[in-house]
Amino acid sequence: MNAVPAHYQGVWKRALLTAPGLHDDTTLVFWMQTTRWHADLRIPANRPDCTSCTRLADCSRTQLLGLLQQEGFAGITTVHAETCEWQREFDYHPRGRLDRGRMLFSQCTEAVDEYGIDADYAERWERDPASERKGQVAHIADSTGTVRWLRSGKRFMRVRPRAHGLKQTGDLWSRHHARKASIDDLRQLADFEISYGLIAGPQGCILHSTLPWLEWQHVDLPTQWSDD
Numbered sequence: 001m002n003a004v005p006a007h008y009q010g011v012w013k014r015a016l017l018t019a020p021g022l023h024d025d026t027t028l029v030f031w032m033q034t035t036r037w038h039a040d041l042r043i044p045a046n047r048p049d050c051t052s053c054t055r056l057a058d059c060s061r062t063q064l065l066g067l068l069q070q071e072g073f074a075g076i077t078t079v080h081a082e083t084c085e086w087q088r089e090f091d092y093h094p095r096g097r098l099d100r101g102r103m104l105f106s107q108c109t110e111a112v113d114e115y116g117i118d119a120d121y122a123e124r125w126e127r128d129p130a131s132e133r134k135g136q137v138a139h140i141a142d143s144t145g146t147v148r149w150l151r152s153g154k155r156f157m158r159v160r161p162r163a164h165g166l167k168q169t170g171d172l173w174s175r176h177h178a179r180k181a182s183i184d185d186l187r188q189l190a191d192f193e194i195s196y197g198l199i200a201g202p203q204g205c206i207l208h209s210t211l212p213w214l215e216w217q218h219v220d221l222p223t224q225w226s227d228d
Contacts, residue, residue, distance in 0.1 A: 003035045004077050007109040008084070011131035011155045019121040028208060030196050031125065032150050032157045033077060034135030036228055038086055039150050039157040041194045042071040043208060050212040056187045064186040068093075068176065070210050072194035074148055074159040079103075083117065090148070090161040092192050092210065094169065130154045138222035149222050156204045156221065160193040 014029035026045035031038060048066035053059050059067070075089035086099040101114040101123075114123040132153035140147045144163040149156060162169060172189050175181040181189075195209040203218050 002078070004033060004079050006133045007105060008077070008079065008103075009033050009035065009133045009135055009152070011128035011152050012112070012125040013128055014123055015126050016124040017121060018123075019116075019119075022121075030128075030157070030208070032131070032135065032152055032155065032196075034137055034150055034152065034228070036076055037074065037135075037137050037148070037150055038077045039074040039148065039159050039194065040072050040086070041157065041196050041208060041210070043210070044069050047212070054213050056190055056211075059187070059190070061183050061186065064183065064190050067190045067210070067212075068186065072159075072192075072210060073099075074150075074157075074194070084114075090159055090192075092194065093173070094166065128153075128155065134227070136225035137228050138225050140222055149225075151199065151221070151225065154199045156197055156199050158193065158195045158197075158206075158219070162188065162192050164188070 010033060012031040015025065017024040017027070028043040029041065031040045047070065048063045050059065050063055053063065071092050073086070073088040073091040076087045078085045078087065082102050082104065084101050084103050088099060098118045100117040102117060104113045106112065110127045112125045114125065130153050135150055135152040138149040140149065144160065148159040172181065172185050175185055176189060193209060193211050193214070195206045195214055197204045197206040199221065202221055204221050206214050206217050206219060209215050
């Protein structure tokens with residue numbers, strides 16, 4: 001598989017999303033791109049306050065419903081001419097549709113406008129100057145499966161998906177959308193970590209996460225990385 005062009009690589013922060021009936025410049029969105037892998041984190045501005053929580057079991061039903069408004073995904077990126085496709089291996093809210101955009105970079109490649117191919121939307125992205133145009137990846141096995149780590153310059157992302165498979169995930173989301181989900185169902189759906197943070201030596205500090213109580217925690221980074 002061909003490497004993603006260097007001018008795609010690094011950390012991008014979304015400045016604006018527009019779509020029919022939508023103008024969003026408040027959702028916090030980060031996209032990290034390495035040679036092949038991507039990770040994406042999206043936290044709405046109105047996410048509920050979870051400062052009293054240290055785990056999902058501490059969250060009320062209202063807090064869990066608010067957490068499930070988050071989005072994020074990770075997987076392999078392919079680029080053909082101006083078309084970029086994000087193949088989602090892990091997806092916080094899987095919808096089973098293609099994710100492709102037509103990408104128009106600024107002349108200095110520090111900003112890019114993305115136009116949806118399979119959906120009607122436009123996004124404006126700006127590069128984080130603390131990132132680099134060459135990232136690294138680490139794949140670490142734990143009790144729930146494989147945790148994906150990405151790093152770029154002084155930034156990292158960690159993705160730990162739900163422990164169960166697509167069918168069970170789909171069943172849980174179906175019950176949630178039908179307003180028939182139990183509080184245990186909601187906890188299972190919310191048990192998906194996508195974290196973004198700052199690297200300082202062998203450790204990282206989580207700045208933003210789908211699990212809010214992880215924010216400002218320090219974590220040990222993997223010791224072995226690949227340029228994949």
